Amino acid sequence: MEDYKKTPKKPLRIITYALLALWAIVVLFPFYWMLLTSVKSYSSYNSEYIPKFFTLSPTLQNYADAFTSVPLGRYLLNTLIFTVITTAIMLIVITLAAFAFARLEFKGKNIVFVIFLSLMMIPNELVVITNFVTITNWDMRNSFPGLILPSITSVFYIYLLKENFEQIPDNLYYAAKVDGTSDLKYLLRVMVPISKPTLVTITILKVIECWNSYVWPRLITDDENYFLVSNGIQEIREKGFGRENIPAMMAAVVVISVPLIILFLVFRKKIMEGVSRGGTKG
Amino acid sequence: MFKKFFKNSNLKSWLYLLPAIIFLGIFMVYPLIDVFVYSFEEGYNSASQTYFGTGTYNYSYILHDPYFLQAVKNTFILVIITVPLSTGIALLISLGLTSIQRFRSLLQTIYFLPYVTNTLAVGLVFMILFKKTAYSDGLINMLLSLFGGDTVDFIEGPYWAKMFVLCFYTVWVVLPFKILILTSALSSVNPVYYNAARVDGTSKFRTFIRITLPMISPMIFYLIITGFIGAFKAYSDVVALFGTDLNAAEMNTIVGYVYDMLYGDSGGYPSYASAAAILLFAIVLTITCINLLVSKKNVHYS
Numbered sequence: 001m002e003d004y005k006k007t008p009k010k011p012l013r014i015i016t017y018a019l020l021a022l023w024a025i026v027v028l029f030p031f032y033w034m035l036l037t038s039v040k041s042y043s044s045y046n047s048e049y050i051p052k053f054f055t056l057s058p059t060l061q062n063y064a065d066a067f068t069s070v071p072l073g074r075y076l077l078n079t080l081i082f083t084v085i086t087t088a089i090m091l092i093v094i095t096l097a098a099f100a101f102a103r104l105e106f107k108g109k110n111i112v113f114v115i116f117l118s119l120m121m122i123p124n125e126l127v128v129i130t131n132f133v134t135i136t137n138w139d140m141r142n143s144f145p146g147l148i149l150p151s152i153t154s155v156f157y158i159y160l161l162k163e164n165f166e167q168i169p170d171n172l173y174y175a176a177k178v179d180g181t182s183d184l185k186y187l188l189r190v191m192v193p194i195s196k197p198t199l200v201t202i203t204i205l206k207v208i209e210c211w212n213s214y215v216w217p218r219l220i221t222d223d224e225n226y227f228l229v230s231n232g233i234q235e236i237r238e239k240g241f242g243r244e245n246i247p248a249m250m251a252a253v254v255v256i257s258v259p260l261i262i263l264f265l266v267f268r269k270k271i272m273e274g275v276s277r278g279g280t281k282g
Numbered sequence: 283m284f285k286k287f288f289k290n291s292n293l294k295s296w297l298y299l300l301p302a303i304i305f306l307g308i309f310m311v312y313p314l315i316d317v318f319v320y321s322f323e324e325g326y327n328s329a330s331q332t333y334f335g336t337g338t339y340n341y342s343y344i345l346h347d348p349y350f351l352q353a354v355k356n357t358f359i360l361v362i363i364t365v366p367l368s369t370g371i372a373l374l375i376s377l378g379l380t381s382i383q384r385f386r387s388l389l390q391t392i393y394f395l396p397y398v399t400n401t402l403a404v405g406l407v408f409m410i411l412f413k414k415t416a417y418s419d420g421l422i423n424m425l426l427s428l429f430g431g432d433t434v435d436f437i438e439g440p441y442w443a444k445m446f447v448l449c450f451y452t453v454w455v456v457l458p459f460k461i462l463i464l465t466s467a468l469s470s471v472n473p474v475y476y477n478a479a480r481v482d483g484t485s486k487f488r489t490f491i492r493i494t495l496p497m498i499s500p501m502i503f504y505l506i507i508t509g510f511i512g513a514f515k516a517y518s519d520v521v522a523l524f525g526t527d528l529n530a531a532e533m534n535t536i537v538g539y540v541y542d543m544l545y546g547d548s549g550g551y552p553s554y555a556s557a558a559a560i561l562l563f564a565i566v567l568t569i570t571c572i573n574l575l576v577s578k579k580n581v582h583y584s
């Protein structure tokens with residue numbers, strides 16, 4: 001089995017490693033640079049006409065600045081609220097829908113399912129215009145409901161969960177029925193625990209999506225009190241610390257990036273598996 | 283009939299679906315119909331919600347708008363450069379990854395990192411690396427002059443320089459997904475084929491062309507199709523590099539144009555935005571169909 005993969009001959013192997021290492025550096029360098037710049041002091045950064053690759057006098061002052069001179073804490077809190085509520089409501093909605101499709105029998109099921117599937121192909125750009133008008137008419141601009149409501153729907157996750165639910169043997173369901181267990185109880189006590197791995201994957205993917213969402217929050221909020229981190233970073237860039245305080249800007253960038261990087265390192269396998277099963281980005 | 287349709291167990295099933303149907307109905311199905319309606323309503327006023335008449339004026343307006351044409355040009359350049367480039371690089375890296383054993387999982391983890399980062403935040407780092415200010419030429423320019431090149435402001439300088447940074451950043455952002463897909467496609471090729479080829483004494487290159495490539499061709503085409511769709515919708519990475527006033531930077535994209543028409547200083551025209559969004563959708567649909575036709579002829583489905 002391992003035989004065919006015999007390590008390539010030496011020169012080829014060296015070139016392979018060199019190229020792979022090169023790309024690893026290209027990927028990691030921006031992260032290194034943001035960390036490095038975020039611990040350089042304002043004066044030392046601006047006195048470096050030729051940027052240095054290291055610093056001998058690291059400072060945490062920029063992090064203090066990032067939280068005091070712009071409402072970075074507020075942005076983080078908003079994003080946290082937005083992410084948690086959106087993901088929670090989405091989980092309830094998709095679990096109920098996936099259960100209906102996977103387990104229950106009713107007239108029109110197939111038609112509705114096909115309609116759901118075809119909605120997967122609708123690009124967000126096409127529906128965002130009307131949603132913008134709808135939310136504006138409902139007077140929900142600059143509010144959490146306005147941010148959250150249109151971000152909930154995820155047809156793909158309904159599909160993913162339905163596939164998972166269908167793998168649970170029918171016998172379990174009939175046994176529960178004989179015992180007089182209600183559908184809802186069966187869903188919560190049996191199906192949800194069995195499908196926990198898939199639910200965790202979906203949750204993580206949705207959290208990443210929420211944390212990074214930019215377009216909708218930008219359209220629907222212009223009050224700083226409701227900015228999410230993406231909009232916050234854009235605001236910082238355009239007005240924030242005064243254009244030149246780049247170290248403080250980078251400190252903010254680090255603070256925003258770290259939560260997701262930790263999430264990724266903890267759930268590396270799950271995330272990569274989930275994305276290869278159905279994530280699309282770029 | 284209606285009563286029978288919603289008889290007890292049916293009714294209960296529909297109750298489970300109800301939340302999903304409400305959300306999808308209000309925020310996907312209705313908007314989908316509405317966007318076509320908007321695009322044909324002429325002179326729509328979002329404050330009073332009135333319009334003068336119906337027709338194709340909105341389409342003809344945006345097709346004569348230099349900002350839209352600039353956005354279309356930028357988007358097409360971006361697509362034509364980044365889709366083949368990123369797919370090619372991803373294929374090379376994946377081939378390299380599958381041929382080694384040591385450090386493989388570490389490298390895979392590193393390569394995936396850009397996927398989980400905030401596009402806006404890291405875009406800011408790229409901006410700083412490439413930007414030339416009064417205080418500093420920036421790191422990239424320093425490297426350029428080290429190799430005897432002229433320094434250039436990649437963020438507010440000439441068009442090609444800005445386009446270069448945009449393409450570079452786009453490739454950086456989209457590679458993790460492609461590498462992930464191609465690596466798993468490569469490792470799922472049945473080793474029996476490779477062993478047979480080795481027994482026959484087939485050269486490495488020939489094995490790649492005759493066995494590997496056909497076996498992973500469905501995944502490559504999948505990546506090309508999603509790559510086209512994704513690149514046509516480029517927006518937030520452009521904002522990350524050049525700021526929100528993309529028209530002034532000559533760097534707007536079609537999606538950027540849609541949002542500018544909807545909101546911001548130049549906003550308040552949902553009709554123009556709708557027409558532009560529908561044109562974008564038409565372009566993407568056409569290219570996807572062409573891709574599917576081409577792939578039918580060339581892709582090997584086992």
